[in-house]
Amino acid sequence: xxxxxxxxxxxxxxxxxxxxxxxxxxxxxxxxxxxxxxxxxxxxxxxxxxxxxxxxxxxxxxxxxxxxxxxxxxxxxxxxxxxxxxxxxxxxxxxxxxxxxxxxxxxxxxxxxxxxxxxxxxxxxxxxxxxxxxxxxxxxxxxxxxxxxxxxxxxxxxxxxxxxxxxxxxxxxxxxxxxxxxxxxxxxxxxxxxxxxxxxxxxxxxxxxxxxxxxxxxxxxxxxxxxxxxxxxxxxxxxx
Numbered sequence: 001x002x003x004x005x006x007x008x009x010x011x012x013x014x015x016x017x018x019x020x021x022x023x024x025x026x027x028x029x030x031x032x033x034x035x036x037x038x039x040x041x042x043x044x045x046x047x048x049x050x051x052x053x054x055x056x057x058x059x060x061x062x063x064x065x066x067x068x069x070x071x072x073x074x075x076x077x078x079x080x081x082x083x084x085x086x087x088x089x090x091x092x093x094x095x096x097x098x099x100x101x102x103x104x105x106x107x108x109x110x111x112x113x114x115x116x117x118x119x120x121x122x123x124x125x126x127x128x129x130x131x132x133x134x135x136x137x138x139x140x141x142x143x144x145x146x147x148x149x150x151x152x153x154x155x156x157x158x159x160x161x162x163x164x165x166x167x168x169x170x171x172x173x174x175x176x177x178x179x180x181x182x183x184x185x186x187x188x189x190x191x192x193x194x195x196x197x198x199x200x201x202x203x204x205x206x207x208x209x210x211x212x213x214x215x216x217x218x219x220x221x222x223x224x225x226x227x228x229x230x231x232x233x234x235x236x237x238x239x240x
Contacts, residue, residue: 005108005109005110005112006108006109006110007108008040008044008105008106008107008108008109009047009105009106009108010105011105011106012103012104012105013036013037013103013104014036014101014102014103014104015032015033015034015036015037015076015101015102015103015104016032016033016098016099016100016101017030017031017032017033017096017097017098017099017100017101017102018031018032018033018075018098019031019098020093020094020096023160024158024160025081025158025160026081026082026083026084027079027080027081027127027160027161028079028080028081028082028093028094029068029077029078029079030077030078030079030080030093030096031069031075031076031077032075032076032077032102032104033075033076034069034071034074034075034076037071037076037104037107038071039071040067040071040076040106040107041107041112041113042070042112042113042131042134042135042137042138043066043109043111043112043113043131043134043135043232044066044067044106044107044108044109044111044112045064045065045066045067045106045107045108045109045111045131046064046065046067046076046078046104046105046106046107046108047062047063047064047104047105047106048062048063048064048065048078048102048103048104049061049062049102049103049104049105050062050089050092050093050102051100051101051102051103054092054095056088056089056092060087060088060089061089062089063080063089065078065079065080065130066078066130066131066134066206066232067107067134068130068133068134068161069134069137070134070137070138070141072141073137076104078130079127079130079160079161080093080127081126081127081160082094109232110230111131111204111206111230111231111232113135113138113139114202116202117146118146118200118201118202119146119147119148119149119174119196119197119198119200119201119202120146120147120148120149120201120202120204121148121149121150121151121193121196121201121202121203121204122135122148122149122150122151122204122206123150123151123152123190123193123203123204123205123206123215124151124152124153124205124206124207125152125153125154125207125208125211126153126154126155126158126160126207126208127160128206128207128208128211128232129152129159129160129161129165129206130160130161130206131204131206131232132150132165132204132206133161133164133165133168135204136164136165136168136169137164137168139168139169140168140169145172145173145174146174147174147175147196147197147201148169148172148174148175148176149175149176149177149178149193149196149197149201150165150169150175150176150177150178151178151180151186151189151190151193152165152178152179152180153180153181153183153186153207153211154179154180154181155181159179162179165177174197176196187218190215190218190219190222191218191222194219194222194223194224201224201228202228202230203219203224203228203229203230204230204231204232205229205230205231205232206231206232206233207233208233209233212231212232212233216229216231
């Protein structure tokens with residue numbers, strides 16, 4: 001069953017760019033035409049390879065990103081933060097023009113909402129919040145009212161996609177949204193999430209590998225079973 005989640009990696013699609021939009025904190029949203037892709041699930045990833053004419057070394061010409069959008073939105077979107085001084089890959093992304101095609105492998109991945117109706121705790125740092133955007137949209141579309149907690153850690157009040165998350169989740173009952181910048185406050189929030197909704201919570205962690213390691217260790221120390229913790233370490237977070 002686990003391997004089935006990765007079958008999509010062997011499927012490729014040429015997808016044309018619709019638009020690039022910049023938001024706060026140099027967050028860029030990339031929208032592509034999704035007509036060639038029949039379906040995907042919230043939380044899945046894609047591997048996005050640049051066109052051959054970008055003249056970037058092959059091993060540096062791709063990145064994996066979470067897909068923010070749902071099929072019902074009529075497009076395929078990913079987001080990434082791009083600083084002034086960035087990698088050759090991200091610089092090439094910004095040079096794309098409407099109609100330019102990139103190669104997508106996927107969608108794929110096991111980081112999916114559970115079939116059971118357990119309470120959910122989403123925990124992320126920085127741009128790691130991206131897979132939770134599509135999950136939040138799915139819960140809103142289904143009118144899913146299960147208890148839910150979100151803890152997001154970011155520096156200097158830079159909380160990407162916060163308006164989206166508040167829009168999808170802000171009016172739900174039994175929902176706690178916390179956007180934090182203090183490490184000690186964040187650690188307290190993680191501890192407080194244990195048993196927040198009766199002890200059957202399912203934890204979803206997304207962000208850098210070191211972040212996931214530390215949060216997972218904290219949850220395990222608080223007695224959360226391994227089987228209740230799902231992780232999504234972002235491969236590209238070390239690249240600028």
